[in-house]
Amino acid sequence: MPLQLKEIERVKTISKKDFYTNFVKKQKPVVVEQLTSDWPAYEKWNLDYIKKMAGDKTVPLYDDRPVSFKDGFNEAHANMKMADYIDLLKSKPTNFRIFLYNLMKEVPLLKKDFKWPELGLKLVKQLPMLFFGGENSRVFMHYDIDYSNILHFQFNGKKRCVLFAPDQTPYLYKVPFSLISREDIDFDNPDFDKFPALKQSQGYVTELKHGEMLYMPQGYWHYMKYLTPGFSMSLRAFPRSIVKLSKAAYNVFIMRHFDNFMKKRKGQEWIDYKNEKALITTNKNLS
Numbered sequence: 491m492p493l494q495l496k497e498i499e500r501v502k503t504i505s506k507k508d509f510y511t512n513f514v515k516k517q518k519p520v521v522v523e524q525l526t527s528d529w530p531a532y533e534k535w536n537l538d539y540i541k542k543m544a545g546d547k548t549v550p551l552y553d554d555r556p557v558s559f560k561d562g563f564n565e566a567h568a569n570m571k572m573a574d575y576i577d578l579l580k581s582k583p584t585n586f587r588i589f590l591y592n593l594m595k596e597v598p599l600l601k602k603d604f605k606w607p608e609l610g611l612k613l614v615k616q617l618p619m620l621f622f623g624g625e626n627s628r629v630f631m632h633y634d635i636d637y638s639n640i641l642h643f644q645f646n647g648k649k650r651c652v653l654f655a656p657d658q659t660p661y662l663y664k665v666p667f668s669l670i671s672r673e674d675i676d677f678d679n680p681d682f683d684k685f686p687a688l689k690q691s692q693g694y695v696t697e698l699k700h701g702e703m704l705y706m707p708q709g710y711w712h713y714m715k716y717l718t719p720g721f722s723m724s725l726r727a728f729p730r731s732i733v734k735l736s737k738a739a740y741n742v743f744i745m746r747h748f749d750n751f752m753k754k755r756k757g758q759e760w761i762d763y764k765n766e767k768a769l770i771t772t773n774k775n776l777s
Contacts, residue, residue, distance in 0.1 A: 493680060493688065495652060495695040498704070509705075510610030514639065517707040519653055519694055526643060526701045531603040535645040537576045537719065544597045545573030553585040554628055575622070579719040584624035588721075593620045604643075604723070607703075611639055611727035619724045623649070623716035631662065631671040631713040635741045637734040638726035640706040644698040647720030651704055652677055654693040654711040660775055661691035662711060663768045667749040669741070672768050677713045687772045698722075708734055 500521045513520045526532045550566030568586065570578075578584055594600050606613055623629070633656070634640065642651075654662060663672040663685055672685075680688050697717070698704050706712055708729045729735055752760045 493652070493677065494692045496692075498651075498653070498694045498696040500696070504609075506608055506610050513705055514610060514707070517655070519707060519710065520705050521696050521698065522703045522705070524701070525607060525703045526604070529604050531645065532701050534603055535721075537580060537646050537721070540593075540721065541573050541576040543600060544593060545571065545576070547572045547593070547596050549575060549588050549591060549593075551575065551586040552589045553587070554630070579622070579624045582624075583626045585627050586624060587627050587629065587716075588620065588622035589629075590619050590621070592617070594618045606725070607641060609641070611641070613641070613725050613727050614638075617726055619726075620721055621724065622721040623714075624719050625716060627716045629712075629714040630673055631675065631677055631711055632669045633709055633711050634726075635669055635746070636726070636738045637708045637729045637741075639708050639729070641725040642698075642704040642706055643723045643725075644702055644704070645700055645721055645723070647716070647718030648697055648699045649717055649720060649722070650678075650695065650715040651698050652693055652695050652713040653706060654691060655707075656709040656711075658691050658693060658711065660772065661687040663687065663772045665764045665768045666771075667745055667752070667764065671711070672765055674765075678715065685769075685772075687776055690776070709737075 498519050498521050500523060502523045503525070504520075504522055509520075509522075512518070548569050549572050551568040551570055553567050555567065570586075575586070575588070578586065601618070604618075606615070621629075631652075631654075663675060664670075665672060675681075675685055675688070682689050693711075696704065700720075729738065756763075
């Protein structure tokens, strides 16, 4: 039995008014297929181009190892020259990913390759983040710490994107004091015997291809699987509601630091406690 997922609505193009009225206000995801068709990036952005432009930069890499008490918040697992990393991506499947990396700061010329979309969102111009991944690499199910509205653009290949709205949190085995679900859940082939609440979850899915943009509303859970080597760019707009801003502030200034403090104090015992708590609490809520 698979997850209950419906295809994300797709449009070829969209006006600012329709995007804001039908998707931002309703907090509903959508894929816009041709938003980047007039960008230089549509023709230029592939792995070879990035290697040419940024091959000498040392980049942080992350793999799919479980969270460890030894790791800091978003601490990289390895570092590598971008040229070597891209050679690795093109040669074979790898779990190494680049996550939340501001390559534009290192290579400002890349900013000339894309346009800031006018879709009714006040995008943060300092945060055009890039993400890279190898074939079959996965980004664990999580939501973003700042509750931003996200415009997520795919380049050089395709990826599978699974989304859940915030109201589905009770079924996703959220780990306490974290932004993730349990890392041992395989969202491509979930174990419903171990994680029965997942059967009640209702989400969205799409296969995002080169040049397409996925709108992810604020607070949405998302899981990504790279079907081919590729990379993405995320543009973000901070939430406007006081409630979401308060939650974002709590995540950034309180929860993150408390979690790091407890990992240093309790070690693996704290990680194991949180994972067990996620399982017990979620399954208990079912009854």
